[in-house]
Amino acid sequence: MxxxxxxxxxxxxxxxxxxxxxxxxxxxxxxxxxxxxxxxxxxxxxxxxxxxxxxxxxxxxxxxxxxxQTTPALSEIKWLQSLVMADVDSGTARTLVGIIGPFLSAFGFLFIIRIVMSWYPKIPVEKFPYVIVYAPTEPFLVFTRKVIPPLGGVDVTPVVWFGLVSFLNEILVGPQGLLVLLSQKV
Structure with missing residues (x-):
């Protein structure tokens, strides 16, 4: 050139x-x-x-x-973008932080316990102490096991879900999370 x-x-x-x-x-x-x-x-x-x-x-x-120029497709894209980026007031964001934060933290803790439980496949998951962790997390893990099979006899899907929950926790309610920043907006 x-x-x-x-x-x-x-x-x-x-x-x-x-x-x-x-x-x-x-x-x-x-x-x-x-x-x-x-x-x-x-x-x-x-x-x-x-x-x-x-x-x-x-x-x-x-x-x-x-x-x-504005074409019909461009105006539709702008309308959809305004729906996605809907203005959330700080009170609603504070409420969402109060609800989503503990929910994601609890599920993160449950998936950590499921990681340890996956090391011992013969644990009776229908018995009392184990069913507390097994029941809320198993619907997520069944779906993911269809995509990611066990590696070497060890179920790796709890690790995948723990990573996803940690990522969502950091993005939404972390120190610089979206909902935290929206709740501080005046």
Whole structure:
């Protein structure tokens, strides 16, 4: 790629490369003629260079005007984005931190116990002390075992779920979590 160079050309000669400023008579080019020919693939002798350069410049103008135009699809995307980024007041965020924080911490602790329980597969999970940990976590682990089979006879799905719960805990209610920052908003 050639260094930008200045050249004075008339408006009819666009074939020297990509025009960076089109209003003044002094033009700046980022590509030389040879690099422009290698970038624009076209059959030889079909279109003159000035026609190809004109269409390149026109497409750059059209793309630069996209931000100024609103299409139905773009307005729908903006509407969906406003739903996702719904404004949550600080009182609601504080309430959510109070509910989600202990819930995620409790499930993190339960998954840690399930990690230890997976080392001993013959534990009677239907008996009293073990059923407290087994019952709330097993629906999540059954689904994940279909995707991730046991490795060497050891169930690794509690480790995966502990990682997910820890990640959600940090993202939502950690020191710089989303809900914590929203609850501090004035």
């Amino acid at each position: 050639a260094l930008p160079c200045r050249s004075y050309i008339s408006r009819s000669k666009f074939a020297e490369g990509l025009v960076m400023q089109k209003r003044s008579r002094q033009r700046f080019f980022e590509y030389s003629t040879d690099t422009a020919k290698t970038l624009v693939k076209r059959p030889p002798g079909r279109l003159p260079n000035n026609v190809v350069a004109y269409h390149i410049i026109r497409s750059i103008d059209i793309v630069s005007d996209i931000d100024n």
